[in-house]
Amino acid sequence: MARHVVARVDELDIGKSKLVKVAGRDIALFNVKGEFFAIANRCPHEGADLCRGQMVGLAESDEPGQYRMTRHGELVRCPWHGWEFDIRTGKSWCDPARTRVKSFDVTVTKGGALTEGPYQAEVFPVSIDEDYVVVEI
Amino acid sequence: MNEMVRSLGKETGLSTVGGIDCDLHPASPATKTLLPYLDDYWRETFVMRGVDRLSLAMTSSPARAPINVRSEWKATSGFAGDTLETVRSQALDPFGTRFAICNVLHGSMIMHSDDMAAALCGAVNEWLAREWLDKEQRLRGSIIVSAQNAELAVAEIEKRAADKRFVQVLILAQNDEPLGRRRYWPIYEAAARNGLPLCIHAGGSNRHAPTATGWPSYFVEAYVAQASIFESQLLSLISEGVFHKVPDLKVVFAESGFTWLPSFFWRADKTWRGVRAETPWVTEQPSDIVKRHVRFTLQPVEAPIGTDALARTLEHIDCDDILLFSTDYPHAQFEGLNALSANFGETLARKILIDNPLATYSRIAADFGKEVAK
């Protein structure tokens, strides 16, 4: 396990996503209402880039004809076939047990704290005063 | 010549003795026959208008077409299944049928006038009770209704449901709109309330083209297209949330064929994953909903005999509960008494013949229980 600095916090606005490459992996990074999440970028179905998907809410219903949109922006719809994945867990909505992508721990850390310890930011210039997104892999 | 055609007539089927035949067709009654079961208004105006001279036969089921009457089952009238005696001697006795559900395919279900349709459906149901069910203990009835006016259909269901020999509600596969639409829901609620499955039988109103690309020239083509209509109805019932709204509803597809089911499952399940937000009440993959709520009468079995097609298809369907035995008498779906292909194997055959029908038809199960107790 190592912690990787992947982005400056202000690089990714709320409701936006971004592809980051960490330790040879493609990781989709999302900003959900100010919280950051990271999941494997490759859709397990046919390989689309999840970082390119629309961030959507969860459409639910208690009975036919009634619609409820909850968890705004917390799911990503695969940009190709529209399968929904929970950005928080990487699990698909339709088949959470079998169809899922790996989810990674993400923290936001002050630049000052990144200058020592196990952080890896070899290709990323870090400034002491900024906030950074750190992914644990 | 291909496998299907080569193999016809060669098969030796499994015994059907003691089975429950879930799709048997007494000949559709002539309107004249129904006059005693109509009230004064309809009786007099039908005579006045000459309706009593009509058969009200439907283009979707021409009674003399070879698919609808096996040559050796032709009665002297030309219409098979036209008397109780022929039904006994050609169907009930030879197949060793324990119970058979009478599905009367009558034009009353497609009349444009709501009231005329309801009056005629009521008359056919009454005729079935008096002329058939009263006289033969092995027969059970389907309550035919016209789906176009749900209120009148519900009234007929409530009235007829008191007679426990009626075991399901029957409508046709093609109506004005896909059957999942909310206008039809009161019918499903009434059926479920009375412990009656909804049977959807091949056939229909032909008020619009039976295909999305217009009117086929030939009857054989239209008959083939019936399976497409069933597929659309199945997806409509699922997508509109009928089984969510009426969780106790059981649906029986009759004379729909079933070998198209795996392909339906694969595609419906896949598409649902991508677009399910459009119908958020559908929270399970369509195939699971079908396996829990929908049953299929056995005939026609559409797979080449003598190959692994049927066995593989059953494995693809992966649900032993789904098929209900039927002869589709007097329709020509198989030869001799081979209604139950040997490909099914003894265990599945028992389920298809008896267990699945009993699990589907609570009213037959009640009577079956009494028989066993005796």
Place this chain on the structure above:
Amino acid sequence: MTETQTLERPVEAKAKYNLIDCDIHPSMKTPAELHPYLSQRWKNHLVTYGGHTRQGLAETLSHPRMVPEVSRVDSWPPTGGPPGSDLPFLREQHLDGLGIDIGVLVPLRFNASGQRHPDFAVALATALNDWQLGKFLEPEPRLRGSIIVTQEDPASAVAEINRRAYDKRFAQILLPPRSIEPLGKRRHWSIFEAAVGHGLPISLHVGGVGGHPATGAGWPSYYIEEHHSQVQTMQAGIASLIFEGVFESFPELKVSFVEGGFSWVPAFGWRMDKAWSTMRDEVPHVTQPPSEYLRRNIWFTTQPMEEPNPAKNLTDTLKWIGTDRLMFSTDYPHWDFDDPRYAFKIPLTAAEKAAIFAGNAVNFYGLN
């Protein structure tokens, strides 16, 4: 339908082509892209009246889709315009990105066969063919075009086929599965005659505006139903071709059904065979079991890929259809796109791969 039908045909294309995509949708930055290919009269008509088809909504099909332009979210060109409208980006993302040797264009915009104004329909068809040449086929040799014709006006359709047939950059004649009358009806036969005469295959891509409910059960409420109904429409087209006797009269005719899936084909053949065996006296001109024509004259593209659970069930389907009858397609840039690397969830032999991803299309289109 007999049982073992794999690879009766030689796979000649192995050396020349590895990947042929039978379904790519080109688009326009704006409708004005078509203006240079229309006379002043029809340009004015297009601007003033727009399309006027046999349905309620003017701009789109009757059931709104789940994504803009029915397209992959990642397929919008960075230069602007809708997916499929920018040739450099189409090259980069699709042709180069996947290593596609030949891509067959299936233009769907403007729907010439669906237009109710007969003369506008003819002008549109011609303009759409010229537009394909000008925008895509001339600058990009990997692309092939589809001859757009007015199915409801067969005489004009035949004239357009005759005009284009010499140009080998057009690979096929495109017809809509949803038409006013079923495909096999005799009034369409002059189109089949022209196709056979020029050695051109006919392709039916899902869609069309025939004016009938999208299903035989009536108009469905939801896109999920309309999407599925394309299968049934394909079935109706096949049944019509077979039962009308089209393949008896035109035994050389090759027809492909595009984007309708394929797992339904075996059971549909069984159903037709069974019904025909009982009622062949109604159609004595159909001398063979229907599945024989299905086997002989009809091809299917693979997308949207069938995905049974378990995946291995698909091997039965491939066996029953015959792996020489399936042609790979992506449907780029549409949302239910298939990626050639990951579409099949079951292992294919090298010969099967060569056939499905290229060889069968070479045979179908006569690319050798």
